[in-house]
Amino acid sequence: MxxxxxxxxxxxxxxxxxxxxxxxxxxxxxxxxxxxxxxxxxxxxxxxxxxxxxxxxxxxxxxxxxxxxxxxxGTEGAVDFVRVVEGLRASARREIQSREALELEIRRLGDAALSQQAEIERLQARNAMAELMRQTLTEGCYELAIIGGDIDHPENELRWSDQFRNLIGYTREEFTDSWDDYQRIVNPEDYERLIQAIQDYVARADWSDAYTIEYRMRHKTRGDVWYRERGKGFVDAGGKLRYLIGAVRDISDEKRAACLHDEAISSVQEKHGRISQVIDVIKNISDQTNLLAINAAIEAARAGQAGRGFSVVAREIKTLAAESVDAARTIQKLLT
Known part of the structure; x- marks a missing residue:
């Protein structure tokens, strides 16, 4: 116990x-x-x-x-320990939530950046298309306001469209509404002919039809470029010429195509001449061969029995010469 x-x-x-x-x-x-x-x-x-x-x-x-x-x-220590642990857990949860929110914001900003990039690319494509359309437009306009029907009146007012300036590559500041700037860019060899065509049109007193003339102007970056101008006169109530309005078009591609066409025609004509020369040579050779075949046949006939084989050869040569002449004539007909 x-x-x-x-x-x-x-x-x-x-x-x-x-x-x-x-x-x-x-x-x-x-x-x-x-x-x-x-x-x-x-x-x-x-x-x-x-x-x-x-x-x-x-x-x-x-x-x-x-x-x-x-x-x-005492037991309060255990309770505080639990509180500390719960606080740490809450902090960890808040950290995770903050990280998730940050990742979500990053994704949102990334999507926004992609959307902005797509919008930038779309605007760039539109600008490129607009620039291409601007470059492909080949007509510019002008207007000459005429005082009292006098084409040489000092108060006549000349205006060029912005598209005309784009056509020649100059800005409004570089190319003003004046004859001096116009004369400065027109090729000197074509300027007198251009002015003469306009004066002849004005002098005929019948402006129902349009005038057309082709000439060169100096583009800002491309050098001399061919243009076609088509203008028409308009009268006032008194029947006097009041406006001369026209359009100018870039025809450099047409001129280039015409030049290539002329070169192709010249090349064909040159080859045609050479072929004709060859045909003449063939015809001459055929004629000579035909004469030789006739002479050979005569000599074979004189030789009698010994010349029978030679006579057959002469006859075939004559036939070949005739066929050559016929072929040469056929080729000559095709070329004419």
Whole structure:
């Protein structure tokens, strides 16, 4: 009975000591022995519990340093520990949510950038198309307001359209509404002919029909370019010439095509002449061969029986010469 009681007292002392150690905070213990004096009669057990107490206090101090505050003693320490863990979890969730929101914003900005890039490319394509259309337009207009039907009146007003300026590659500042700028870009070899054509049209006093003339102007970057001008006069209430309005068109492609056509015709004519010369040579050779065949036939007839084989050869040569002449005549007919 006494032994059992001692065992129970020992177990109770150990349990009390462990509870005391677990309930202590990281700070200095109010009781240096911390309730371990009941087990002083068991030196090994007493020393082990004191070592456990010291280790527990070290863990508590380390935890309190990690969370930035000392954990209070008792069950409140466990509650604060749970709160700290929950706070860390909440911070982690907020971090994840912030990262997801950031990734979503990055994707949104990426989509917006792609959309803006697509819009930029679409506008660039439209600008390129507009530039191409501007370049393919080959007509520009002009208007000459005539005072009193006098084409040489100093107060006559000349206006060029912007499309005309685009046609010759100049800006409004570089090419003004003046005859001087116009004369400056018209080829000198064509200017007198151009002015003469306009004066003849004005002088005939019948402006129901249009005049047409082709001449060269100096493009800003392309050099001399061929243009076709078509103009028509309009009268006022008194029957006098009031306006001379015309359109100018770039015909450089037409001139280039006409030049290529002329070159092709010249080449064909040159080859035709050479072929005709060859045909004449063939005809001459055929005529000579035909004469030789006739002479050979005569000589074969004189030779009698010995010349029969030679006579057959002469006859075939004559036939070949006739066929050559016929072929040459057929080729000559095809060329004419």
């Amino acid at each position: 006494l032994r059992d009681r001692m065992r129970r007292d020992l177990c109770d002392g150990i349990a009390l000591s462990i509870e005391t150690i677990m309930n202590e905070g990281p700070g200095p213990a109010p009781d240096p022995d911390g309730g371990l004096d009941r087990l002083a009669c068991y030196p090994r057990l007493h020393g082990a519990l004191k070592k456990l107490r010291a280790q527990w206090q070290g863990i508590s101090r380390a935890f309190g340093s990690a969370v930035g505050e000392a954990a209070p003693a």
